[in-house]
Amino acid sequence: MVGKPSTPTPKGSFKIKNKALNPGGPFGARWMGLTATGGSYGIHGTNNPNSIGHAASAGCVRMYNHDVIELYNTVPIGTIVNIYFNLEIALISYLILRLFLYVLELKFSYIFL
Incomplete structure (x- = not known):
């Protein structure tokens, strides 16, 4: 996410500037560095999937x-x-998810009546 x-994720258009196999630590299985300025930003795995x-x-x-x-x-x-x-x-995705969960709840309520 x-x-x-x-420490927000920078917004804009960037390029992948480097890649690393198994960088370790919080970066998980892979690292792909971005050309974003103002820090070292990238797309990477995680050692904490609950995050x-x-x-x-x-x-x-x-990821x-x-x-x-x-x-x-x-x-x-x-x-x-x-x-x-x-x-x-983001709002539309949230509303669709809420609707899906509501329909699912109705379906399971009907099954167990």
């Missing part, structure tokens, strides 16, 4: 190790990476 409010889905990084984009391995094997150095946040898309 994305960085903490105090995925939470704004907990120092600005990097964290499950199996996903970052697949991405690492797919994209070469120089690949363009666009990072942006669209509030409308």
Whole structure:
């Protein structure tokens, strides 16, 4: 996921500038560094999969190790990476998820009546 409010993920268009196999520590199975300025930002795995889905990084984009391995094997150095946040898309995704959970709850309530 994305960085903490105090260390947000940079927004914009960047390129993958370097890649590392098994960087270790909190970076998980793979690291792909970005050309973002103002720090050392990248896309990487994690040694704490429970942190995925939470704004907990120092600005990097964290992924499950199996996903970052697949991405690492797919994209070469120089690949363009666009990072942006669209509030409308986030809100629509949230509402769709809530609707899905509501329908699922109704379905299971009906089954167990």
